[in-house]
Amino acid sequence: MLLTDRRVARGALVDVVAGAVGGGVRWVVLREKDLPRAERLALAVDLRAILAEAGGTLVVAGPDPLDGDAVHLPAAGPYPPPAVGLVGRSCHDTAELARLTTEHYATLSPVYETKTKPGHGPALRPAGLAVLVKASPVPVLALGGIETPDQVTACVEAGAAGVAVLGAIMRAQDPTETATTLGRAFQEAATRLVTSPARRGERPPETGLRPTVTTEGSSLTARSGHGRPQPRPQPPKNASGHGRPQPSTVTTGEDQ
Template identity: 65%
Template sequence: MLLTDRWQARRPLAEVVRAAVAGGVRWVVLREKDLSRVARAALAAELRAILADAGGRLIVAGPDPLDGDAVHLPAAGPYPPPAAGLVGRSCHDGTELARLTTEDYVTVSPVYPTRTKPGYGPPLHPAGLRELIATSPVPVLALGGIETPAQIRECVAAGAAGVAVLGALMRADDPTEIAAKLTEAAGLTARSGHGRPQTPTATTEDNE
């Protein structure tokens, strides 16, 4: 999963997304909440077209899906989640995971110290991530400070169904190359972007 931040992107946002999709990214969360709804909806339509060509999916940082069918919600609400084809939520601890109702997946963060949000944390590290995954009723995507294939392998070994990345791709000179390395490390290069994440059954040894 790629989370957008056009202020950190080295190219126009659509170009970064297109390059990341070429490298294997299949889910993109559109943030950019400072834009007007009209501008954000137009951007959503542009990114949906890019993802559709690759069998991927645009998820909007909600609750407004911007004429789509997938939203990603903050930990603070709304509760219950709005009806949508795919609903995710940001979580950071066991209390927030315990509030989940009909969500399809969550991101859990921060796993590592992050340059995007300096001082945000404290970081969970893989051990803390593993503990929260064990309590989550839905598949977990690891988020926060993930920049290397080794970190992704640690997250998958901890039980993450996938990973969410922002800075490593937004700031990349070559998002296609970085995305290819990261998706390969996660074992996601052959997966479609339309389905819901599945809780992995692989052992640590399977991912080393």
Template identity: 80%
Template sequence: MLAPDPGPTGVGPAGVVVLTDRRLARRPLVEVVAAAVAGGVRWVVLRDKDLPRSERAALAADLRAVLTEAGGTLVVAGPDPLDGDAVHLPAAGPYPPPRLRLVGRSCHDPAELARLTTEDYAVLSPVWPTRTKPGYGPPLRPAGLRALIRVCPVPVLALGGIERPDQVRDCVEAGAAGVAVLGAIMRATDPAETATTLGSAFRDAATTEGKP
């Protein structure tokens, strides 16, 4: 198995973080996530919020089993942790955030960052135009991402249109603790290979940024 992405500097996600969408996945979602984990991924955010709670909870249990075996963590999108202890919340709420082991929130501008209180990390998006959400934006681009990271009180994951190693490097150079990807893994013919490629780019960039 490939060496995993570097762990977080605090308690939040770092490295390559995978967001799920079973409708885009080329194979059953658990298989795709297992392949990404084999490629070094250790953080996964379960989206698929259209599922009934019982089905989504069962899916969460299956994904946790895959991640736990590799020392990874499942984060659930939305305020319901689905019997876990880690959630990722939208910018719209709830406020204040629930008291759980790990809480993240999506943000897009300085005003939303200013509302952060006890969250452990933030996801800033979209960095680039994204095929998953056409027209979503405007994109921050690396310069905009860097500007928001400078005023963010918690570690940041970059999200949106990240599919190539050079984009991963740009996000790390802007100050991101990690990159969140959806389509790059869900649509991949070989999710393990894609995870390996993006993870290697992250580690290389993080090592370079860490040099004095």
């Protein structure tokens, strides 16, 4: 998942997003909340066109889906969430996770110190992320200060179903290369995690969060493992995005 911020992007926002999608990103969260609705709507149209060619999804920050069907909400509200096809929410602690109702996923942040919001925190670090992942009723995307392959790997090992990035791609000289690099790290870490139980002759857990491996047609909600049987995970076949709204190999961004 790539979260947008035109103020820190090295180039035109549409071009940066196009580059990231070329590198494997399949979810983009349109922020830019300071823009008038008409300008934001026009930007949403442009970004949806880019994502449509790759089978991706545009998620709009805030309760207004801008003529779409996917929103990402702040922890403060609104409650209950709007009735749209995909709803995410920013969370930071167990109390905010406990307020989730019909949301499909949550972001947990900040995992690391973030350049976009200096002083925001304290940082969860992978250990704190792991604790909150276990407390979450929905799949979790790690968010905040994630810039390196090692950080992506640590988030997957902590139980994150995806990774959200902002600065690493918005500020990148080559968004495609950065998205590819971080996506590869996610893919490799998730593959190791879902295949290691079988190698040890163990049965993978039937409940609990598992990282989302990028395969066509998979569902983030179905992978939550809460209250429903889960199929045994299989290694990824490619680095494409998910058919139903899914984070790609990397969900890219800082805290909302």
